[in-house]
Amino acid sequence: MISDLRLKNATPGKKILIIFVQVAFICYSLIIFYPLFNMIMSSFKSTRDILRFPFALPQKLDFSSYKTVWVDRGFGRFFFNSVWMTTVSMIFVLLFGSMAAYGVSRYVYRMRTAVYMLFLSGIMLPLKAAIIPLFMLMKKLGFVDKPISVILIFIAMGLPSTIFILSGFMKTIPKDLEYAARIDGCNDWMIYRKVIMPVIAPAIALVTIYNAVPIWNDFFFPLVFLQNPKYKPLPLGLTNFFGQYSTDWSLLFTALTIAILPVLILYIFMAKNFIKGMTAGAVK
Amino acid sequence: MNKRTAERRWILFFISPALAVVFVIILLPLFMSLFNSLFSWKQLIRQDFIGLENFRKVFFTEPYKTRFFNALKNNGLWFIITMLIQNVGGLLIGYFLSRRVWAHEFYKRVIFIPVLFSIVAVGFLWSLYLRPNGLVNGFLKIVGLPQLTRAWLGDESIATFSIIFVNIWRWIGFPSLVFLAAIDNVPMDCLEAAWLDGATDRRVFFKVILPLIVPSILIITVLTIIGSLNVFEQIYTMAGLDGAPNFSTDTIGTLFYRTAFGSVDSGNPEIGIGSAIGVIIYLLTFLASVASIVGLGKKEVEL
Numbered sequence: 201m202i203s204d205l206r207l208k209n210a211t212p213g214k215k216i217l218i219i220f221v222q223v224a225f226i227c228y229s230l231i232i233f234y235p236l237f238n239m240i241m242s243s244f245k246s247t248r249d250i251l252r253f254p255f256a257l258p259q260k261l262d263f264s265s266y267k268t269v270w271v272d273r274g275f276g277r278f279f280f281n282s283v284w285m286t287t288v289s290m291i292f293v294l295l296f297g298s299m300a301a302y303g304v305s306r307y308v309y310r311m312r313t314a315v316y317m318l319f320l321s322g323i324m325l326p327l328k329a330a331i332i333p334l335f336m337l338m339k340k341l342g343f344v345d346k347p348i349s350v351i352l353i354f355i356a357m358g359l360p361s362t363i364f365i366l367s368g369f370m371k372t373i374p375k376d377l378e379y380a381a382r383i384d385g386c387n388d389w390m391i392y393r394k395v396i397m398p399v400i401a402p403a404i405a406l407v408t409i410y411n412a413v414p415i416w417n418d419f420f421f422p423l424v425f426l427q428n429p430k431y432k433p434l435p436l437g438l439t440n441f442f443g444q445y446s447t448d449w450s451l452l453f454t455a456l457t458i459a460i461l462p463v464l465i466l467y468i469f470m471a472k473n474f475i476k477g478m479t480a481g482a483v484k
Numbered sequence: 485m486n487k488r489t490a491e492r493r494w495i496l497f498f499i500s501p502a503l504a505v506v507f508v509i510i511l512l513p514l515f516m517s518l519f520n521s522l523f524s525w526k527q528l529i530r531q532d533f534i535g536l537e538n539f540r541k542v543f544f545t546e547p548y549k550t551r552f553f554n555a556l557k558n559n560g561l562w563f564i565i566t567m568l569i570q571n572v573g574g575l576l577i578g579y580f581l582s583r584r585v586w587a588h589e590f591y592k593r594v595i596f597i598p599v600l601f602s603i604v605a606v607g608f609l610w611s612l613y614l615r616p617n618g619l620v621n622g623f624l625k626i627v628g629l630p631q632l633t634r635a636w637l638g639d640e641s642i643a644t645f646s647i648i649f650v651n652i653w654r655w656i657g658f659p660s661l662v663f664l665a666a667i668d669n670v671p672m673d674c675l676e677a678a679w680l681d682g683a684t685d686r687r688v689f690f691k692v693i694l695p696l697i698v699p700s701i702l703i704i705t706v707l708t709i710i711g712s713l714n715v716f717e718q719i720y721t722m723a724g725l726d727g728a729p730n731f732s733t734d735t736i737g738t739l740f741y742r743t744a745f746g747s748v749d750s751g752n753p754e755i756g757i758g759s760a761i762g763v764i765i766y767l768l769t770f771l772a773s774v775a776s777i778v779g780l781g782k783k784e785v786e787l
Contacts, residue, residue, distance in 0.1 A: 205583035296502040303498030329765040330513030356509035388494040417602030435604040459605040
């Protein structure tokens with residue numbers, strides 16, 4: 201931690217620097233906020249008004265475009281698809297990931313490092329580059345156009361980083377805790393479930409955010425595997441929508457607001473957790 | 485049953501579900517890509533073993549050659565501009581946030597907002613703003629700079645830059661907060677020693693802070709390499725799958741997709757060429773990551 205940079209008692213040169221930095225930060229905050237604000241305002245305007253007065257506020261709060269997009273254009277369904285696919289994927293990422301982390305961090309055996317490295321290699325390998333064999337594999341299994349195809353890939357996407365982060369936390373738990381439980385008659389599963397998992401609960405929250413955000417946002421794999429509108433998640437639904445209604449600005453801004461606002465609201469309430477979670481892989 | 489066998493069974497029980505998923509979805513396709521790239525293909529049916537012929541085609545035969553090197557050049561551009569603007573900018577933002585300038589907690593939260601949004605939503609939002617009759621040109625007219633208005637995504641010479649800047653808008657919060665965390669972790673006694681010696685802020689930054697946060701610089705560099713090689717959604721949403729206008733925004737990711745699912749040469753999927761490009765992506769990712777780890781790792785300072 202370094203000393204605070206404040207105007208009080210600063211030399212003239214430093215004062216100029218501080219003011220410059222403030223101006224830069226304020227400008228940048230505006231560059232982030234204004235496009236989002238304009239997006240929300242535009243969703244209440246008609247296409248005509250958006251094009252004629254792009255900076256004007258809406259005359260009245262007209263929610264009709266929301267009803268059109270959410271109900272008639274199927275965004276309610278896309279949203280629901282994103283929710284359940286992300287939830288199911290995350291349940292398995294957390295279950296399989298924490299089990300594997302337990303398996304590589306709480307036992308000593310010959311193949312341990314090899315198994316650990318095998319999991320870690322998944323962090324570096326770009327999964328998109330393997331789309332051709334993945335497609336053939338899913339086709340052979342009959343999973344194309346079924347949600348299970350992307351859910352399996354999402355689970356594989358989340359596992360390496362989950363195992364990496366969780367095993368780091370599990371290594372720091374003292375063995376004595378485990379011995380005590382064993383004397384009380386716990387088997388390995390009970391130790392994992394009743395001793396280790398409660399202790400690493402904060403790390404679980406971390407990896408949940410770290411993986412749920414990219415899964416929620418993923419577009420590439422649904423694009424390849426899910427043609428059926430019944431199963432499209434939000435990013436893919438948004439893409440098709442942009443292809444179909446590319447000149448109806450009012451509906452486009454409404455669709456974007458529906459895609460972006462829920463994440464923004466969630467962030468306002470849990471900013472600290474999101475920042476910690478998303479940077480978990482890069483910050484020791 | 486003795487104790488060792490029991491333990492072995494428990495280990496297997498804990499690691500096999502994850503191992504099975506990682507093996508089938510990540511490792512097997514990697515080897516299949518390598519294998520497939522060595523064969524000629526007729527649609528989805530494997531034909532003859534042809535060695536490195538697919539790779540030769542990508543590097544030396546039209547139309548693949550032009551498309552491939554054009555795309556690779558753009559990926560290089562993505563990497564360089566992202567390093568120079570996003571990561572250097574992120575380092576400065578992280579540094580000033582660590583000096584706890586007025587309202588730093590607020591700025592910290594604000595800068596991170598777009599990091600959570602999907603690339604698709606951000607891409608489409610900005611594609612609307614960057615249209616000729618969109619918000620960006622409207623703003624330039626209002627502030628009296630109408631000569632600066634452009635077809636931001638329609639002009640071959642600037643389309644790639646526009647898309648890179650949108651991506652920086654989305655992602656700069658990430659390196660900023662990684663660097664902030666790293667600078668906050670620099671031990672206080674190192675900094676105090678420097679101040680007692682009368683070092684200026686600038687000297688402290690370059691001679692004390694920078695060498696001590698090399699591990700974070702390394703991670704951000706590797707992530708930038710991987711990110712630059714995997715650019716796809718940004719182009720798909722803002723320029724289309726063909727990297728319009730006239731392939732000027734094409735990247736390896738979009739080229740790879742077009743090859744795999746149809747349309748560079750004949751309009752049909754070309755599994756052989758596609759797999760070869762997939763293997764090249766793997767190799768580039770691997771080589772670039774190793775190179776930066778070796779290169780920057782040497783500069784790392786032990787306390």
